[in-house]
Amino acid sequence: MFTPGTFGTPNTASSTRVLLLGSGELGKELTIELQRYGCEVIACDRYEGAPAMQVAHRSHVFPMLDGMALRRIVALERPDLIVPEIEAIATEVLVELEQQGQRVVPTARAARLTMNREGIRRLAAEELKLPVSPYRFVGSEAEALAAGHELGFPFVLKPLMSSSGHGQSVVRSIEALPAAWRYSQEGARAGGGRCIVEGFVRFDFEITVLTVSASNGIQCCPPIGHIQIDGDYRESWQPCAMTEAVWLKAQDIAKTVVGALGGWGIFGVECFVRGEDVIFSEVSPRPHDTGLVTLGSQPWSEFALHARAILGLPVPSIRLQRPSFSVALLGEGNGVPRFSGVDRALAIPETQVRLFGKPECRGHRRLAVVVSSGDDVEQARTRAREAAQAVRIVLD
Numbered sequence: 113m114f115t116p117g118t119f120g121t122p123n124t125a126s127s128t129r130v131l132l133l134g135s136g137e138l139g140k141e142l143t144i145e146l147q148r149y150g151c152e153v154i155a156c157d158r159y160e161g162a163p164a165m166q167v168a169h170r171s172h173v174f175p176m177l178d179g180m181a182l183r184r185i186v187a188l189e190r191p192d193l194i195v196p197e198i199e200a201i202a203t204e205v206l207v208e209l210e211q212q213g214q215r216v217v218p219t220a221r222a223a224r225l226t227m228n229r230e231g232i233r234r235l236a237a238e239e240l241k242l243p244v245s246p247y248r249f250v251g252s253e254a255e256a257l258a259a260g261h262e263l264g265f266p267f268v269l270k271p272l273m274s275s276s277g278h279g280q281s282v283v284r285s286i287e288a289l290p291a292a293w294r295y296s297q298e299g300a301r302a303g304g305g306r307c308i309v310e311g312f313v314r315f316d317f318e319i320t321v322l323t324v325s326a327s328n329g330i331q332c333c334p335p336i337g338h339i340q341i342d343g344d345y346r347e348s349w350q351p352c353a354m355t356e357a358v359w360l361k362a363q364d365i366a367k368t369v370v371g372a373l374g375g376w377g378i379f380g381v382e383c384f385v386r387g388e389d390v391i392f393s394e395v396s397p398r399p400h401d402t403g404l405v406t407l408g409s410q411p412w413s414e415f416a417l418h419a420r421a422i423l424g425l426p427v428p429s430i431r432l433q434r435p436s437f438s439v440a441l442l443g444e445g446n447g448v449p450r451f452s453g454v455d456r457a458l459a460i461p462e463t464q465v466r467l468f469g470k471p472e473c474r475g476h477r478r479l480a481v482v483v484s485s486g487d488d489v490e491q492a493r494t495r496a497r498e499a500a501q502a503v504r505i506v507l508d
């Protein structure tokens with residue numbers, strides 16, 4: 113039984129075992145942080161050689177949506193903590209396991225609610241009364257059309273279960289709907305079918321409010337601005353400039369939703385800002401890709417904060433160390449990535465490069481990130497973009 117503040121030794125009977133579900137680049141950084149406390153980390157993903165597997169004690173390959181396989185691995189490894197790193201998990205199994213006494217980060221309910229856009233949308237809008245875009249849930253193209261007429265064009269069509277923009281489109285006209293509907297059915301992660309239709313928000317900018325819930329309370333990191341292309345993050349920066357009134361509203365929304373989800377850990381709360389209004393978009397109960405910028409901006413990155421929080425340790429008072437900017441580096445095409453120019457990138461002051469070690473690229477894939485700091489966000493951006501330009505990716 114895991115007791116906060118006590119740790120064992122990896123690979124012995126006393127070890128503090130963490131089962132990581134999903135082993136991408138965020139999981140890799142988290143694994144490194146957990147190992148600083150001597151945790152034994154077991155990384156899982158659906159393919160071999162995933163980034164976190166390369167730094168974990170051992171790994172298992174199975175689809176995270178396979179409930180039987182998940183149960184089998186939990187029975188085999190008997191982890192102290194199950195830590196989801198992705199959305200698409202057989203969360204009903206997590207709920208069952210939690211009822212039997214298994215600890216799940218932040219809670220099985222939070223993982224279940226946030227995996228499905230309907231669960232989190234109903235909680236945020238209907239229970240917590242947070243401001244959100246107008247929405248309808250639809251099960252067919254005809255229902256999507258009716259919802260479009262009600263909410264107006266353009267609207268955003270998203271599968272209930274998808275991430276990184278998969279299956280998501282902005283529908284600008286009736287003629288564009290059939291293709292958008294087909295895409296939603298292909299891009300949906302589990303089962304296809306139901307979608308959410310959201311009114312298109314003409315936001316001035318969008319932010320992530322990283323919010324940590326730990327044994328010593330809930331705190332927000334300074335706001336992170338970001339740019340998404342095709343629903344996928346390309347650049348993020350911290351702090352994101354805004355009025356004090358807007359920042360107070362954003363923190364209020366973030367703390368409300370995090371408090372309602374419960375449990376310990378870091379949460380990425382995504383909001384749109386339009387004028388003085390803050391509109392809740394979605395939340396992920398784990399480190400957030402736009403939060404990679406905290407590797408440069410904060411004395412404690414989102415990964416270090418998550419590790420501390422989930423282990424039941426208090427987190428320090430969060431502050432910005434240096435304004436910072438991150439640029440995601442994408443591979444385009446098929447093959448095994450090779451990088452050059454990292455030396456030129458690192459000649460730029462206050463710059464870090466993280467190569468994720470992904471074994472292959474198919475289509476568009478995030479393979480690395482550049483994070484630069486500076487006296488202000490402008491200087492950090494100039495440095496990060498220059499560094500990103502310097503790194504060349506070849507696919508063999």
Ligand code: AMP
Binds near residue numbers: 318344382393394
């Ligand atoms: P999501 O997968 O819901 O985080 O959406 C990915 C990105 O699509 C967001 O970060 C926004 O840039 C854009 N987006 C999503 N929903 C809306 C909306 N209702 N109105 C305008 N843009 C949106």
